[in-house]
Amino acid sequence: MKKIVVLRFICVFLICTFSCVLVAQDSLSSQDEDYYKQFQDLENGELRSFFFFNTPNRYNQNSPYDWLDTVKVYLNSSEKTKDSTSIRNYQLIQAQIYYDLGNYEKSLAISRSVYDDMDALDKDVKQTILELMDGNYAMLQLYDKQIEIRRVKRELGFNENVAYYDIYASLGQYRKAMRDYMTEEKKELKDDDYYGHAIYNNTIGDYLRLDKSTPTALSYFKKAEGLIKVFLSDVTNQRTDKEIADGRVLNGIIIGNIGKCHVQLNEYEKAIPFLEESRDIIKKYNKSKFSSDLIENTLALAECYLKLDNYEKATDYLSNDLNPIKTDNILKRNRIYADYYYKTGDFKNSTAYLKKNIKIRDSIDAQASNIKNQQLTSVVTQDLEDSRKMMERQKAQLEESRKDIKARDDKISLVFISLIFTLMGFAGLVYAYLKSIKNQRLIAEQKFIIENALVEKDSLLKEIHHRVKNNLQMVSSLLSLQTKNTRSKAAIEALEEGKSRVKAMALIHQKLYQNDDLSVIEMQSYIESLINSIQSVYKKGGHNITITIDAEGVELDIDRAIPFGLILNELVSNSFKYAFPQDDGNGKIYIHLRKIAGQEGFFEYTDNGIGLPEDSEERANSSMGIRLMNRLANQLQTTLKTDKTTEGVRFWFNFK
Structure with missing residues (x-):
């Protein structure tokens, strides 16, 4: 018995040692590879495009800006020779580099120029450009455009269904997103797909964390951490470099999410090791790429050290070349700065950062509610439309099934059985018909409610601008009355100037409530x-x-x-x-x-x-x-x- 235990221990030790050596060798080779030079040594745009998109850690030695300069040279050369295939490939690489840098508007502009010529693209290029546009629209919060791209992906056969759970999450509907995600993704996972299960548990944990169900979220993140470790240490299955790199980045994201859960639970000392480890992993395996997770983890570390009164460490992370894009991250950075200056007695700077946040929130509050409702209405309407189409497909399948049953009954020539199946088919059609009427009525009612709510909000906003304009005109009239009762020439000129300025502001509000679009002025x-x-x-x-x-x-x-x-x-x-x-x-x-x-x-x-x-x-x-x-x-x-x-x-x- 003791010999068996000793042998098992030796086997486990050897397997672990072997996997660690492989991981270390792979890591070193990945860091030492000069992908930038290999890219330049290739002969044409098609080979370079394939190499670029299949090299996960391509920025290991040269920054994305170096790659961008080189690609621009190749693109100019291709334009001179009118090589349309190479031009498309280099534009695709440019779009991906801008996406990696977080310049989503530039990436989208290039992607759309390639997308306009979709008929001339092969299947792989189509899929790449659609995935890029999907990601750019998501980061720019253009969800209606994102839905259109996903519809195209389904029509071209890249996806069977159009999923909306990530869009619901971006609009703050975390519970709805989680339910839809669990319905859509769980059925597609295989038992031995550790990477897929890790993504699944991490995503559910993230929805729960954002919904403030922190203890439950933490349990999902820990389960995801165990699964990704199994995936990375599994030496029995051959993995590509991209799969390994994606697994390591996912591991870093999961560890960071665990740290953020501890921050939500006010367990700052516990959170710090997880957040620092996550930053190191993401920076190493997602080198030079823009990462919201990296920014969020850095801000969380600054918050932890600030709560623990370690101001030096807090300021180190705050001044760590942060360039947040998401509004929530910008607000959090300003809030941490305000807390830091308040604790250090610099109340002037603390107030300045709080005012920045107030200004940002005021700017958001002016339009965000209306825009969010519009986006949510668009998603819900499209979701209901897809449900209706699914019902129509099910109805068609039911009809086909009834025809098959009838044909089988005709062959068997049993009138009694044929009658029973005909009645069943008829009952199924009636049920489907009644259910369809009920769903259509529900859709019409929801659409009516949403449209009325939007009209009411537009009317209220116009009324507000109208009243502001009237109040400013009243101020102008009061200034005119004061002018008539004033003899001093200097005072009269000052009152006239004031009246002119008030009129300029009143005119703004008049133009707003006269416009169909309440957000801008022509x-x-x-x-x-x-x-x-x-x-x-x-x-x-x-x-x-x-x-x-x-x-x-x-x-x-x-x-x-x-x-x-x-x-x-x-x-x-x-x-x-x-x-x-x-x-x-x-x-x-x-x-x-x-x-x-x-x-x-x-x-x-x-x-x-x-x-x-x-x-x-x-x-x-x-x-x-x-x-x-x-x-x-x-x-x-x-x-x-x-x-x-x-x-x-x-x-x-x-x-x-």
Whole structure:
């Protein structure tokens, strides 16, 4: 008996040692391989594309930016030779590199240009481009577009069904996401698929963690950790480099999720080893790729050390080149900074970070609820549509089954059995028909409720903007009354300027409730209305001045439109008051505004008046108008620049 125990111990020890040696050798070879050079040594775009997408740790020695520069050279060369196949392959590689860097808008732009030529692509390229677009739309929270891509994937045979559980989770419906995920994925898993079971348990644990069911989530994560360790230590099955790399990254994510559970349970000392180990694994095996898990784990570590009063460690992780993209991560980083400065007695910086979060939340609250409801409505509608189609398929299958039964009955020639099966088929059709009517009625009722809720919310929002506009007009009227009761010329001018500024803000809200889209303002018509309003104030000047407005097609949200309106109000008012003292009819004002999605905007204002006085810089410190414009420019995260020209003056700035 003792000999058997000793032999078993020796066997287990040898197996463990062998697997550890293999893992260590694989790790070293993976780190030492110069994939960048191997990629360059290949002959054409097709071979390079295959190598790139099948090399998991491709950024082990060279950063994604090095790869991007090289691919751009190859792409330019292919465009010169008009090699369409290589052009598509290099564009596909570019899109994946931008995705790895977290630049999802750029990745999506390139992916869509390739997607527009889908008919010319082979099956593997189609699948790759669709997966890329699916991921980009998910990260950019464009769920309606994501649903369209998944429908295309199903039509091309890449997926049997269209799943929505991850979209429900992104919209905060974690319980619904978990139920759908368990229904869809559990039936597809095989008993010996340790990697699949690890993903399954980690995903359910993540939904539970986000739903604040932390103890239950922790049990799922620990089960997932055990399964992925079995997968990585299994030397009996041959694994590809990509499968091993994916397994190690998943292992790091699971360990990080365990650490985040301990943070939720306020077990900070317990959480730190898990979070640090997770960071090391993800950085090693997901090298140079953007990772939300890496950012979340780093923020969680900073929070742990801050709670344990280890400020040095906390600031080390906070200053660890974090570049969060998700709004939740940005808010968490600001909150941790605020807590850190509060604990260290720097209340000014603490307040600044809290104000940043308030500003972000205000910006989100203005639109997020409506957008979230729209996205959720779109997903629910599509989900119900897919359920209806599934019912139709089941009905068709039932019909086919009835026909088979009838044919069999005809062959057997037993009238009694034939009658029974016919009645059963008829009963099945009636049941399916009644169920279909019930479901259609339910769909119609839910759609009616959702549409009414959306209409009511739009009406309330328009009413709010209308009331704000009316209140601002009342303020303007009060200023007019005060002007009539004031004899001081300086006071009258100040009240008129105040009235003009109030009108500029009221006009914003008037444009909003008159628009179908409550989130943006069309700037061309707004600027025209604003100019007319200012001309009505300065009746002496302004009517003989030629004003050119170039802002066609530019739309801005309210947070940027109000500062723009006030800046423009000050500039036009100054031109009317000071720039054209002779009022000889040759005055010209040019207003230019451009904003392209994903790029910096540009604003320019020029007039050909008498220009700025020699002491304009000294006056800028005492002039309320100049100081107001500078503060408004700060709100737009830019700086107002002034150029003295041969004729008049030019104001301009770039903005995000």
